[in-house]
Every structure is written in C-alpha cells, then in structure tokens.
Amino acid sequence: MRLHLKFAAAAAVALFGAAFAHPAGAAECGTDRKIDIAEMGWPSAAALARIHAIILEKGYGCSVELVPGDTVPTLAAMVSKGEPALAPELWPNASKEAWEKGLADGKVVNLGPAIAEGLVQGWYIPTYVAEAHPDLKSVEDLPKFASLFADPDDPAKGRFVSCPPGWACEIMDANFFKAYGLGETFNLFSPGSAGALDATISQAFLRQEPIVFYYWGPTAMMGRFDMTRLEMAPFDAAKFACIGDPACANPEKTDFIVPDAVKATASWLPQEAPAIAEYLGKVSLTNAEVGRMLVWGEENKADAQAVAENFLKTEEAIWSKWVSAEVAEAVKASLN
Amino acid sequence: MFPEVFDTAPLRRAIDDGLDWVIANWGAGFETAAWPLQWTLNMIERGLLATPWWAVIAVLVGLAFASTRRLGLPLLVLAALLFLGVLELWEDSIKTMALMLTATLGAIVISIPLGVLMSGYPGFRRIVTPVLDLMQTLPSFVYLIPAVMVFGPGRVPAVLATIIYAAPPLMRLTDLGIRLVDPDVLEAGWSFGMTKGQRLIKIQVPLALPTIFAGINQTTMMSLSMVVIASMIGAGGLGYQVLQGIGRLEVSRGLIAGLGIVALAIVFDRVTQAFGRRLQRRIGTTETRP
Numbered sequence: 001m002r003l004h005l006k007f008a009a010a011a012a013v014a015l016f017g018a019a020f021a022h023p024a025g026a027a028e029c030g031t032d033r034k035i036d037i038a039e040m041g042w043p044s045a046a047a048l049a050r051i052h053a054i055i056l057e058k059g060y061g062c063s064v065e066l067v068p069g070d071t072v073p074t075l076a077a078m079v080s081k082g083e084p085a086l087a088p089e090l091w092p093n094a095s096k097e098a099w100e101k102g103l104a105d106g107k108v109v110n111l112g113p114a115i116a117e118g119l120v121q122g123w124y125i126p127t128y129v130a131e132a133h134p135d136l137k138s139v140e141d142l143p144k145f146a147s148l149f150a151d152p153d154d155p156a157k158g159r160f161v162s163c164p165p166g167w168a169c170e171i172m173d174a175n176f177f178k179a180y181g182l183g184e185t186f187n188l189f190s191p192g193s194a195g196a197l198d199a200t201i202s203q204a205f206l207r208q209e210p211i212v213f214y215y216w217g218p219t220a221m222m223g224r225f226d227m228t229r230l231e232m233a234p235f236d237a238a239k240f241a242c243i244g245d246p247a248c249a250n251p252e253k254t255d256f257i258v259p260d261a262v263k264a265t266a267s268w269l270p271q272e273a274p275a276i277a278e279y280l281g282k283v284s285l286t287n288a289e290v291g292r293m294l295v296w297g298e299e300n301k302a303d304a305q306a307v308a309e310n311f312l313k314t315e316e317a318i319w320s321k322w323v324s325a326e327v328a329e330a331v332k333a334s335l336n
Numbered sequence: 337m338f339p340e341v342f343d344t345a346p347l348r349r350a351i352d353d354g355l356d357w358v359i360a361n362w363g364a365g366f367e368t369a370a371w372p373l374q375w376t377l378n379m380i381e382r383g384l385l386a387t388p389w390w391a392v393i394a395v396l397v398g399l400a401f402a403s404t405r406r407l408g409l410p411l412l413v414l415a416a417l418l419f420l421g422v423l424e425l426w427e428d429s430i431k432t433m434a435l436m437l438t439a440t441l442g443a444i445v446i447s448i449p450l451g452v453l454m455s456g457y458p459g460f461r462r463i464v465t466p467v468l469d470l471m472q473t474l475p476s477f478v479y480l481i482p483a484v485m486v487f488g489p490g491r492v493p494a495v496l497a498t499i500i501y502a503a504p505p506l507m508r509l510t511d512l513g514i515r516l517v518d519p520d521v522l523e524a525g526w527s528f529g530m531t532k533g534q535r536l537i538k539i540q541v542p543l544a545l546p547t548i549f550a551g552i553n554q555t556t557m558m559s560l561s562m563v564v565i566a567s568m569i570g571a572g573g574l575g576y577q578v579l580q581g582i583g584r585l586e587v588s589r590g591l592i593a594g595l596g597i598v599a600l601a602i603v604f605d606r607v608t609q610a611f612g613r614r615l616q617r618r619i620g621t622t623e624t625r626p
Contacts, residue, residue: 073585153378153490161489164568165576166583191489192568192579195477199484200570206360206485246584301348 028327029062030273036084038069041164041194043220043297043304044290048088048114050308052280055319058334059327060276070166075099075264078108082266086280089114090264091168093257096241109270111263111280118287119259121169121216122229123160123176129210130228138231139180146185148210158186161200161213164193168244169214175243175251176232201225216259218287220294232256282322289318309335359485366486373442374492381434389426393417396603403610412606416599425574425596432573432600435491435566436559439498443555447503448548451510452536461511468504476501476565484569494566502558506551513547514540542619549612556608560601574600 035056039049049066056062067084069077074087075095079102092099102108123139129148130136136145142158151159160182162173170190177188191197197213198221204211205225212230215221232255239254263280270277285293292315297307312319313335320328384392396417400410420429454461476497483493517540525535541548567575574593581590 070583072583076585152374152488164583165580170583189489189570190576191484191570192576195481196484196489196569199481200489202356203359203363203485203488206356207363299349300345301352 028275028324029056029060030275031269032063033085033268033272034063034065035086035269035273035276036065036067038074038084038087039066039304040069040071040074040087040089041167043294043307044115044218045089046304047293047297047307047311048283048285050304051311051319052086052088052283054308054312054334055279055323055327055331056276059323059331060279061330062273062276071095071168072166072171075102078102078264078266079105080107082107082268085266085269087264088283089261091259091261092264093168093240093244093259095168096244106267109265109267109277111265111270111277113284114261114263115218115290116284116286118218118290119216119261120222120229121256121259122214122232123212124215124227124229125212126205126208126210127226127228128208136230139176139182142180142182142212142230143185149186149212151187151189154187157184158212159189160186161197161211162188162190163214164191164197169216171246172243172256173214175245175248179243179251179253218290218294220298223291223295224298279322279327283319285318289315355482355485363486367488367492370487370492370496373438373495376441377434377438377491377495380437381431384430384434385427389421392430393421396607400603400607400610403607403614409606409610413603416603419599420596423592423596425577425593428572428574428577428593429596429600431571432560432563432575432597435495435498435563435571435573436556436600436604439495439502439559439562440552440556442495442499443503443506443559444552446499447506447551447555448510451507451548451551452514452541454507454511455514455540456536464507468507471500472504476562477568480565480569489570491566491571493569494562494571497569498559498562498566501562502555505554505558506548509547509551509554510544513544513551516547517543545619546612546616549608549615553605553608553612556604557601560597560604563597 037049037052037056039046053064053066057064069084069087071091072095074084075090075092075098077083078087079098099108103110125136133145133148135141136148142149142160146158149158149160151157153159160173160177163169174188177183177186182188191200201211201213201215201221202225203209215227233253235255235257236252237257239252240257242248243251243254263283265277265280269280293307293311296302296310300306300310302310312331316328316332323331393414397410397414400413401407403409420426450464454464479500480493480497483496487493487496514536521539521543522535525539530538563571563573563575564578565575567573567579574596577593578590578597581587581593
C-alpha cells in the first residue's frame, strides 16, 4: 500500500512537473528580448511569419510577437530603428538604396533568400485576352487597347490596376506609367488594399472580362487564374533604381527586376541570438513548396495561422532540416 | 478549446463557391441595377469639378449664412474651404464631397420612408431593428470585398457601403421623431376629421422634422467617417490620401488629408445643424431658456 502511494505520489509529481516543464529548447533562444516578427499583407509572407513564430516560440522558447507590416513601412522601420526584429519575406528591390544603406550602416542583416527561385513580377493580362488579341504582346501596345480595358468611372480611358499604397509595386507602377507614357490613354487605379486587389482581379476572371494589372508570384491567384505577362523593355539596373524611387524625376523604360525575397533581420538578432540567426539562415522554400502551401490555404479557406500549422504538420521533411532534433520534437509536441 | 461540433471548411467553401457563381452569372445584372447610383455620383462629381472653385465656396458660404443669418458660421466655412484649396486638396475634397452627398441622398431616399413605416407598424419595426443593428455593427470589409467582386472596385461599392453604414441613424431618428409627436396634437387632428395619411403628412412629419434633421446630420457625419474605408476599395478622394500617408509612412500627407476630412465635416455638420435649429424655431419647438 505504501509503495503504491509513493508510486502514485511520484507519478503525480512527474505529471505535474511535466505540465509546467519548459519546451526542450528553452535555453536555446539565446536572448530574453522579445522578437517581433513582421506579418505582412500577402499570404506567403503571413504564413512564413506564423511558421517562424511557432518554431521560435515552441521550439526555441523565445518570446515572440507578431506585428503588422508591409514592404515600404517595414523596410523603413528596420533601416531607421532596427524594428521589427524579423521580416520573413522582404522585397527590397524597390527601395534598393535605402536597403543598401541599412546594410552598410549595420542596421539590418540579410540572411539570404526566403524563396529560393521562381519569383516573378510584372504586368499581366488574362490569357483569354492574350489569345483573343494576339497583337497585344507588350506594354508598348497598351495605348492602342485602351478601349478594351475601359475604366468604368471614365470610359474614355483605360484602367490599369496597380497596388495598394505601402507596397513597393505602387511606386514602381506609377513610375512605369510615366516612363511608358500611359498617362493620356490610361488611368492608374489603386485598389486600396490587398483584398480589393484580389477581388478586382477575381471579378474580371470570373466574368471573363479584360483587365490589365500588376501581379507577382508565387501566389495562390497565379495558381488559380491563367495569366500572361506583358513584355517590357530590356532590364537595365540603373534605370530600374530610379523606378523604385518615389521622387524619380525622369523614369525611363525598363523591365521589372527579377524579384528578390529575402529574410531580413535587425542587426541585434544575429549578435544576441546566434542560434536563431543560424536557424533563419537555413530557412528556404522553393516555388513549388510555397505553391503547395498557398493552394492548400485557398482550398481549405485557411488563415495564415492554419496554413502555418498545416505546413508544420505535413511538411516535416522540409522544416526539420532547418532545426535540431530537440527543437523539432518540441515544435511537433506543441502542435498536438 | 471549444469542442469541434462539425468541420466548418465545407460550409465555408460552399459559401465561397456560391459567391463565385453569383458573380459569374448575376454580376452584370447587379452592375446594371446599380447604374442609377453610378449616374448620380458621376453627375454630382462632374458638376462640382466643372464649377469654378470660387462658385463652390460662394454657394457653401451662402448656405451657411442662410442657415444662421450671422457672420460666425459663414466665416468658419470660408476658412475651412480655403484650407482645403491652399493645401492642394481641392480635387480630392470634391471627390469625397460627391461621394458623401450621393451616399447621404441615397440614405435619405431609403431611410425616411422606411422610418415612417417603422413608426406606423410596430411589427415592421420589430423586424427591421435587428437588421439595422446588423448594418451598423457588421465590419464593413465583410460586405465590401464581395461588393467589389460584384460591382467592381471604385465608387459604387463605396457608396453602397456608406449607405449601409449611414442609413440606420436616420431611420431610427425618423421613427423616433414621428412616434414622439405630442399625442394631444394628433388627437386634435383626429377630432377635426383628418385621415391617417393627412395626419402623417400635415402633423407628424412637420413636427418630427427637427429630429429628422438631426438624423440627416448624423448620416452626413457617418458618411464622412467611412471615407478612409471607402478608399481601401478604390474610391479615391481624401481617404486615399490618408491611406497613402499610412502606407508610405508619409505622416504629413496623412495628417493634412485627415485635417481636410475634419474641415469638410465641420462645414457640413454646422450647416445641417444650423438648418435644423432654424426649422425648430420656425415651428416653435425650440427649448425655452429660463
């Protein structure tokens, strides 16, 4: 009887203790400072932010906070204040000067590409429009087709659907507009938000109507709708540098840069938490992997948190390579 | 945490597929139905843009004077409008004004008749009140994004969303104003042989006008408050300037445009309130000061 009691007591203490035990990697965070992660407006960046949040919190025992962000404000904040600590999918192309200065000043650190390959951006038309109008191949042809893309608020001109304010592409589209002289035949329309942009494009595709718009990949929209990229002038780095600058006085014709999506951190993170920086350095997804993640999200109407959890549950082969075995165990345990 | 009763994903997928179907098949029909709204909006905006700036200022200052017959309000209106012009916000302000006026007109056309109906038929009021609660509390983006998919981005879904948000106060206040008319006056009308319709038009509505005007004032203010949300679906105007300020971290742009919205609000709020007070004085329902 007494042995039973002792056993029961020991078991109780062990269970009690286990309930309050730290996850295996608690000591491995390396810093007590709160790591704020920018959760940006588009699905792949939001999902990546959530994935990092789960791994850093449950696997490494860090104190983590998700803050809202978008390309331009997050980049500006990181370069000037060193906050947020981590931007999981930053597109520094448009603000190249600010980015390079931040790197040179030691305020930000580039931990490598977030998405390994297959990134595209440009001006697109639906494939059914490209097939119906074979002579609409490049941006230079657009003025002739202004009536095809008539603006419902101003039928005399066409409408080009650009990006919400705060996105790098909003600045680039405005400058490209000037460079290609589209001001007389087209209106530059900003949908105001990511939701409105996707809704506008979906509306046109669902009703098989013509629309010309900016988009990028890998994205669920690109996977869902068949779109054709319009050709532009050959790419020129110097001309593109001006395109990305809101104060560009004389934008010239060029193509979009092949985009770069990098993992950017504030400089304190690799200094104070080298284990975290090492983990982040290993994180990388291919176009196909991002595509799978986003398609799952679309089909299951999942939000960023659900997409992240599903990724961690189903793609262990991918993410377990980024972390040590104990961290992987801790993360897996927290998901169940 | 809360036990899972059933998997909600198929339900959500069904709703989304249903919406896609509606857009693909009825989208054109909805757009045609919204044409009167688009037409009114275009007329007002083009009219205001075509009018020279000094004429617009003169008319608004004139209205302010007509409502108070004193100098204070017209000068305030003049200052606010000059502020908008000097800070290069004139065109954006006109677009916002056009949006606000169209939405307010739409709200008046819908709300006053419905408010009158609500006051006369308690059963109808019981059905409509929860709908009004929904219209006022459902987050705008919930119906804005489907509206963009149906009507296309831009001013039409923005006006619709603004009407949905701004119409309930006017409806409630019309209903309240009519119900609060002094029953003795109503009884006097009945004893003189007036029909229900005559009582409504000749007694109830005139006596309820001050409350109805308060409702119009509230509707106007709430239309202006939707301006930034409207810009998030492509409506342009001052709201878009605020949005750009936020998105690009250009604090000055956001601040100045925000102050522009405040200036517009002051102009329309004071003028509609002044007209309301004038009306009250004319029909003798002003509060007496001791």
